[in-house]
Amino acid sequence: MDDYTLPFWIYLCVLTMFVGGAMKKILASHLSTAPTLVAWLGATVLVERLWAFCLPAVLLLTLLGLTCCIYSATRTGPPSTNLPAHGKAVFITGCDSGFGKAAAKRLDTLGFEVFATVLDLSGEGARELQRTCSPRLTLLQVDITQPQQVQQALLDTKAVLGLRGLWALVNNAGVCVNFGDAELSLMSNFRGCMEVNFFGTLNVTKTLLPLLRQAKGRIITISSPAGDQPFPCLAAYGASKAALNLFIDTLHHELEPWGVRVSTILPAAYKTGQSSNHAYWEQQHKQLLQSLSPALVEDYGEDYINETKELFQSHASQANPDVTPVIDTIVQALLSPQPQVRYFAGPGVGLMYFIHSYCPYSLSNLFLQKLFMKKKLMPRALRKQSGFDLNLSLHNNNNNNEEEEEEKLK
Template sequence: MSAAVQMCGVLLLAGVLHSFGVVAFAACLIPPIIWIVSQKQSAGPIDPKGRAVLITGCDMGFGHLLAKQLDQLGFRVFAGCLFPDGQGAQSLKKECSSELNILKLDVTLDEDVEKAKAFVEANLPAKGLWGLVSNAGISSWGEVEWKNIQDYQREADVNLWGSIRIAIAFIALLQQSKGRFIFMSSISAYIHSGGCSSYSITKCGIETFSDCLRIEMKKFGIKVSIIEPGNYTFATNILQVKTTEEVWNKLKDSLKSIYGREYIQLCIDSLHETINTSSRNPVDVTDTIVEALISPSPKIRYLVATLVERAIIFMCVHFPTWFTDVVFSYSKGQRKRNKLVASQINH
């Protein structure tokens, strides 16, 4: 290192110490030091042989692909499917080894969860249940006053309460193996824009629940990780976009006079544009889940997002709320929709 570079480093350090003080500077060093000390050296990744993983939501999307990957790695896979006789479940049976087991599993039903638990307990390999991947999820779109409370309950029953229900049921088995909880969240836990309230609520809940569970499970040696995918709507087919007529027919007459068909059509066009720009490889996400399962030191959070998505998250987390409100409320598409509503009201 040249003398000039060393001098710049000394001056920079001196500037920091002068600006913030020695105590404040030392305090900033505490978190990274604790993190470095806490990292344990390991010979390599966890060996899948003799270990089982339960995955919810394997009919399609991330869960379906992950079941195949874990089967190929040598895990015994318990693939929870809403439709065990459906196309997704049958393709898993056909393409995977005999170590993969299809379970009928609706995470909103206590009976299904109890039956799944009994089956898993009776068919565990030597090293027990190593991982629980809570992947089952649904998504819908619509402005708040277009929805009813049942719409919110339906989404929460699967995404949030379903994840909690399955976690409670399998805690004891993971305690025995000192295994892993993996929860599927989303960048929607950070980005709260119009039309996404029912989905964002559930993902915020998953983040909070996972953080609390991680602290509680630490004494048992259980690791808890959160996966935060960006826009993979096209790959997962999680969002079923309704037609203009379907949305229109559900609206109350009082709302029809406010919004109008053109407003709804613009919203649907925007949704299709979002879906069409999300043609990304879902393996990015499933590879990340595999890492969380087999890494000797898994991360607490795995953000699988583009640079643009990361920038938006940074804005939402660190910028003043009024600023993000301006960005979301006055984007090109939203401005046009706002004008339509204003013209409808003025009429």
């Protein structure tokens, strides 16, 4: 062992940390592969490097396998007792439909005191909540982009709670108002996404924080993988979620001394809100074409823009209508004695983050393109350029052939 240099030891330590981190990431990624199998695959990499130490391979594998089995047993063992829901008040934004409405109904059933915000108190979603939920549920008409309405919601909530604090805030309200390349996305779309997804959520969170600190409660935010990974044609939405993710991650550190737990839920693709409304997509598409300059429409082509709309509609139609995994995750984050900082809700999200974290960028980017936007058309200007280059190449080849023929005749 005296023959090994300091750089080798450093390399070995770095490799060990990387493999250990990769194993931990895989085991936490909700992949279908058995955790013990993945752990043993990681162990073989360590064995290959540690063989130089002349350590008995069987002993080493036995120790590593035992460690992985113990870790796996602790993960699959009996769950810790959840906290009681009775007497706990939860404030949920965006309950007109989707995750918010389903969460309000589930939490009311479990015995929570729910404050559910809706955009329209006379809308279908609000009427359904009034019809199906207990008297414990309080409906509040709130547009989270309007500070006065958020302040009024605070006063209404305090009037019901009295001297009690607020156990949890579920930041669910969000919007995706654009589709298409960043250059084709209107500035109003970027601002609209930021106003709702970031500034609106920021305002609600800051407004309710005194009540949350009083109860040593929790903040649970429904975000999106688009805030961490560059999904094609979702620049406006992704940028707003990226800002939101950083804000929530910062709160996690800042509120820890206060006893407030902060969690982010990253769901897979589900049918929520306007995602399956074809009339909505057609209206957005028409508005986009009317707002773009003729030069941009000429460069990209109406067929290219139309293909993007159709791909979005296809992706939305294939999304899962059953939002149960997300609602189950919200309940887990609310009642777990030790809630996680981040939750992956739905199939494929853990795998996506693993590829994003550990694979080369080119592979991660290819994975996103194949998973999300399988575009076949190039922008019109690029198609013209490719055709021009091809014609120029054929012309040059013909000229070269003619010159060769002339040389042979001479």
